[in-house]
Amino acid sequence: MAKSASHPEPLDRPAQKPDGPGDTASTNPGPLDRPAHKPDGPGGRIPGPRPTNAGPGRVLVAVYGLFALAATARAAVQIATKFHEAPLAYLLSALAGVVYILATVALARSDRRFAVLCCSVELVGVLAVGTASVIDRGAFPDATVWSGYGQGYGFVPLVLPVLGLLWLRRTGRA
Template sequence: MPTPRRSGFGRVLIAVYAVLAIAATGRSVYQILSDFQEAPVAYSLSAVAAVVYVVATIALAARGAGWTRVAVATIAFELVGVVVVGVLSLTHPELFAHASVWSWFGAGYLFIPAVLPIVGLWWIRRTERQAVTA
C-alpha cells in the first residue's frame, strides 16, 4: 500500500525527480567525457546535481523514517545548491563557461530545479504531518 508521500501528487513528484535524475546524469556524463577541461566547475556541478536527483528520487520512493530523513537532507542540499550555483553563475560567469543543471537557477531546465526542492520539502512536511495525525 502506498504511503501518503508516495501516492497522488507524490507519484508525480517522484516522476519529476526521476526525469531530472536521468537528464542530469546523461548531461553530466556526456559533458565530462566529451570536454571536461572546457568547464570543469560547471560539469562537476552537473554531476553533483545528478547524484542529488538520483538519491532524492530513491529516498522519496522508499519507505521508512530513515529514507524520509535522507529525502529531506538531499532536497535541502539541492535547494542550497540551486541558490548558490544560481547566484555564482550570475556574479561569476567565468566559472560557468558552459551551463550546469543549476546554473542561472536552472534556466536550462525551465527553472524546475529552483522550484522542485521547495515543492519537495513542502510535500514531505505535509505528508509527514498527515501520517502523525492519522
C-alpha cells in the same frame, strides 16, 4: 464496454476512481500496487507519517526521476567528451545528477529523513550555483542544471526542492 447501471456518472472510463471534489489529498487506494494506507479525508486521518510516494508524491518521484536522468546523462556526456573545458561546471552537473538520483530513491521509498536531506542539499545547490553563475558568468563557461537558478530547465530545478520539502512536511504531519 458493459454499461454499469450502478455507476452514477456517465463516464466512458472503465475501472477508474475519480477523486471527490473535496478530496484534496487524493490518496484513494487504487486496484494496483497501492500501499495499504487510508485517504486522510475528514475523519479518516491515521496516526503517523504518510508515505511520500503516493498521490502528488508520485508526480514528484516522476519529475525527480526525469531530472536524475537528464542531469546525470548530461554530466556524463560533458565529462566524457570535454571535461577540460569547464571542470567545475561539469563536476557540479554530476553532483546535481547524483543528488537527483538519491532524492528520487528516497522519495520513492518514503525514506523521509534522507529525502529531506537531499531536497535541502538540492535547494542550497541551486541557490548557490544560481547566484554564483549570475554574479560571475566567467566561472561557468558552460551551463549546468543549476546555472541561472535552473533557467535552462524552466526554473524547475528551483521549484522542485521547495515542492519536495513542502510535500515532506505535509506528509510528515501525523
